[in-house]
Amino acid sequence: DAGVTQSPTHLIKTRGQQVTLRCSPKSGHDTVSWYQQALGQGPQFIFQYYEEEERQRGNFPDRFSGHQFPNYSSELNVNALLLGDSALYLCASSLLYDYTFGSGTRLTVV
């Protein structure tokens, strides 16, 4: 039974560029949440998708946007990248309170 799959695992982008990160949820899960984990910090909630709609949003600017597809997979898009966007981006899928995290995408902005 596959868990949460995130791609790519590592990514290097230049300031000002745009990036798309992808997440395939655990089988049976219908909700996807995205978190940003900066060095030395705990995961910070970005937003959550359920039934293809953004249900909740954390304190992140509009440069961060997302999408959920009918098969429950999800994308995180970040526009106009800043150096401070360098972090580990974690996707978590859930069904009610059964949460499973992916291994994350390490984004480095140079």
Next chain:
Amino acid sequence: DQQVKQNSPSLSVQEGRISILNCDYTNSMFDYFLWYKKYPAEGPTFLISISSIKDKNEDGRFTVFLNKSAKHLSLHIVPSQPGDSAVYFCAATLLELNRDDKIIFGKGTRLHILP
């Protein structure tokens, strides 16, 4: 505003002894608490949880204690083993009928188990 606080960035414990990781929260509405364990290059994995209607939950070597009046919880690992060396995140959420299950994480505590 850090709603979930882990004030010890790191902790070193001798193998075989008890590890105690602490966590404080500020939002009295939180009613479900979780501990996650994270190894390098992996995502956080669920360890143990506790509902606010209980003050203790035990699973093998892991026990979580909740003190609602102090808004404090702790994770006890007995006995500590080398494989327990990892970063431990305390997290909290609200159990609401509208499925509002956003999880708020602390900054984490890095646990080193010494041989």
